[in-house]
Amino acid sequence: GYLGYSGTRDHYGSKTRALVQIVIEHTDGSQSIVGTDSEWKASTGPITHSDFLMGEAYDARLEMPGWDVAGFGSNGWSDVDLGAEVNPTIEPFPGRPVREFRKMAAKKIHEVRATDSQPSAWIFDLGQNIAGYARIKVKGRPGQKFTVRFSERLTPEGEFYTTNLRGAKATDTYICKGTESEEWEPMFTFHGFQFVEVTGFEGEPPADAVYGIAVSSKTEETGTIETSDPMLNKLVQNAWWTQKANFIDVPTDCPQRDERLGWTGDAQAYVRTAAYLSNVQPFFTKWLVDLDDSQRADGQFPMVAPLKVAEGDGGPAWADAGVICPWTIYEMYGDKDLLARHYPAMRKFVEFCLARSTRDLLPPAQFHCFGDWLHINAPTPNEVIYSAYFAYSTSLLAKSARALGNAADAQKYSDLTAKLKDVFVKQYVEADGLIKGDTQCGYVMALSFDLLPENLRQLAAQRLVADIEKRGTHLSTGFVGTRDIMYALSKIGKNDVALKLLHNDTFPSWGFTIKHGATSIWERWDGWTPEKGFQDPGMNSFSHYAFGAVVGWMFDQMAGISPLEPGFSRVRIAPTIDPKLTSLKAWFNSPRGPIIVQTNRTDAEELMSIEIPPNVRAEVTVPEKSYTPPIGVKPSSSGKYELGSGRYLFKKAR
Numbered sequence: 001g002y003l004g005y006s007g008t009r010d011h012y013g014s015k016t017r018a019l020v021q022i023v024i025e026h027t028d029g030s031q032s033i034v035g036t037d038s039e040w041k042a043s044t045g046p047i048t049h050s051d052f053l054m055g056e057a058y059d060a061r062l063e064m065p066g067w068d069v070a071g072f073g074s075n076g077w078s079d080v081d082l083g084a085e086v087n088p089t090i091e092p093f094p095g096r097p098v099r100e101f102r103k104m105a106a107k108k109i110h111e112v113r114a115t116d117s118q119p120s121a122w123i124f125d126l127g128q129n130i131a132g133y134a135r136i137k138v139k140g141r142p143g144q145k146f147t148v149r150f151s152e153r154l155t156p157e158g159e160f161y162t163t164n165l166r167g168a169k170a171t172d173t174y175i176c177k178g179t180e181s182e183e184w185e186p187m188f189t190f191h192g193f194q195f196v197e198v199t200g201f202e203g204e205p206p207a208d209a210v211y212g213i214a215v216s217s218k219t220e221e222t223g224t225i226e227t228s229d230p231m232l233n234k235l236v237q238n239a240w241w242t243q244k245a246n247f248i249d250v251p252t253d254c255p256q257r258d259e260r261l262g263w264t265g266d267a268q269a270y271v272r273t274a275a276y277l278s279n280v281q282p283f284f285t286k287w288l289v290d291l292d293d294s295q296r297a298d299g300q301f302p303m304v305a306p307l308k309v310a311e312g313d314g315g316p317a318w319a320d321a322g323v324i325c326p327w328t329i330y331e332m333y334g335d336k337d338l339l340a341r342h343y344p345a346m347r348k349f350v351e352f353c354l355a356r357s358t359r360d361l362l363p364p365a366q367f368h369c370f371g372d373w374l375h376i377n378a379p380t381p382n383e384v385i386y387s388a389y390f391a392y393s394t395s396l397l398a399k400s401a402r403a404l405g406n407a408a409d410a411q412k413y414s415d416l417t418a419k420l421k422d423v424f425v426k427q428y429v430e431a432d433g434l435i436k437g438d439t440q441c442g443y444v445m446a447l448s449f450d451l452l453p454e455n456l457r458q459l460a461a462q463r464l465v466a467d468i469e470k471r472g473t474h475l476s477t478g479f480v481g482t483r484d485i486m487y488a489l490s491k492i493g494k495n496d497v498a499l500k501l502l503h504n505d506t507f508p509s510w511g512f513t514i515k516h517g518a519t520s521i522w523e524r525w526d527g528w529t530p531e532k533g534f535q536d537p538g539m540n541s542f543s544h545y546a547f548g549a550v551v552g553w554m555f556d557q558m559a560g561i562s563p564l565e566p567g568f569s570r571v572r573i574a575p576t577i578d579p580k581l582t583s584l585k586a587w588f589n590s591p592r593g594p595i596i597v598q599t600n601r602t603d604a605e606e607l608m609s610i611e612i613p614p615n616v617r618a619e620v621t622v623p624e625k626s627y628t629p630p631i632g633v634k635p636s637s638s639g640k641y642e643l644g645s646g647r648y649l650f651k652k653a654r
Helices: 230-246 264-277 281-293 321-333 336-356 382-403 407-428 440-448 454-470 479-491 495-503 510-515 546-558
Strands: 021-025 031-035 047-051 055-059 098-105 108-112 121-138 145-151 171-175 182-184 191-199 210-217 223-227 561-563 570-573 583-590 593-601 605-612 617-621 640-643 646-653
Touching: 098 121, 121 145, 121 171, 121 230, 191 210, 210 230, 223 230, 223 264, 223 546, 230 264, 230 495, 230 510, 230 546, 264 281, 264 321, 264 479, 264 546, 281 321, 281 336, 321 336, 321 382, 336 382, 336 407, 382 407, 382 440, 440 454, 440 479, 454 479, 454 495, 479 495, 479 546, 495 510, 495 546, 546 561, 546 583, 561 583, 570 593, 570 605, 605 617
Parallel strands: 055 171, 570 617
Antiparallel strands: 021 031, 047 055, 098 210, 108 121, 121 182, 121 191, 121 210, 145 171, 145 191, 223 583, 561 570, 583 593, 593 605, 605 646, 617 640
């Protein structure tokens, strides 16, 4: 089938193949094994076509009742064709299967009247952008056809908006066999959508004629945040839904258009947030094999994994996923085996970066770079991104070597990191703290990746804040800068500025998208605006998780939950009091058990309650020193406490 935006098929050969082994356990305890061979038979059936991007068609008149049980006569079935066009290595699947996780009824239904070019249709609004398919229940004559289309948004006139699907038809078809009631859903395709349009009803359909079926890789939910601000709650939910829609076997960029590829830049930008919301350890255990399999012989990582359609040269911030993702999974889950398994590929990548750089450790004359993808009129020079990420990945490699007990590599790559930092400052940073390009993204990378000495760090911090304020407390960052902008502000003691960005609801901001109907994270800040309507349909997904990375910051800084040791055996708890909130509750089921942080504020008092799981030590910092600790905990003049497992309540009178 089709995959990606190239309009090509047959990526793994043009002949359908199955390799099957049936193990039959008899009542006497013996076994029979039946494997695929020349004695098998094959036939087409009611599925007349099925495609990943285009959709599926089903003619119920072609059903063969009983084909899948013993005793079925296979007259008219064909002999099978033996042989293989590819010879893959067969391994156990290490991830989680894709499963249905939500059945959703339509919240609104309306009719689109017939025109000269199109028959009348009914549009079902699920109220939520999902990835999956529609389950339809219809009654029709033999041969009566129902056509099902999918869309993320409607036009202001209430019509289907599908131009952003590009080459993906995303259309399912069902042909009735003519029984009293028929229910159907596709088996081998999925779509990204909030709205379902069905053509073929004679008269008004019942409310239960269409259900949306949401699917995703089966990952347990591990984190939630609920606050007194409905907009922030919606933001968390939007990130969760977008993650579910794009964690279908691989971390895709989007589930709706002719793409659905495992983009590396998106994955590395979001991996930490993903690990707060769900148990993605098995999911990334699987995908990181895809990523290593796609690594070039010279060490470069690709744009997408598995490597299809796109290029093998990911470029800065995309290729670096090969280092960032294994390290992040190690940090969040303590999975040293995974880190060790991918360390050779990580090392090979850093050596590739070293080999293609100049003798002065600067970027080569020519190199691919996506830049700060979808920024707001603030282009960061590609060479700044190149050098910043080279230093960042090298620093993570040094940490990985140290974690794995490789002292020689730890020293080697720590020394290289120091040199790369010196080169970054010498080449791109002025004495007054100005970083080449003078963009928020440039300052964010320099601050987040610890590339600056203290004096320049303070000056760069001032410039970052000044740029945000100059824009009316708005960000200008794209995929690269948004990944870390909130963390950078926290690092320089500017959580107040970060919170203003978080609560903002004017363009560009997370709140702006929510105010204009977002039920998921948009690919671009200006996916739709009142002034311009829909953006360029060539790239306008409404289900793209990269900008949802802010939710990881909400866990890390607002709730104050982060690992001090890999896997949360030792944890930092240091919530930030948001003056706009009267309550915040964060629940995170860490690998060691649930960590719960709750803050409440009334006219009389402020409360902070925490729960630490068994066998975990926590370094707890209360928002203000004047908080009174619970009975049995000695007051601390610094506001810091070293606590073991248990429940604790801190209070402060107002």
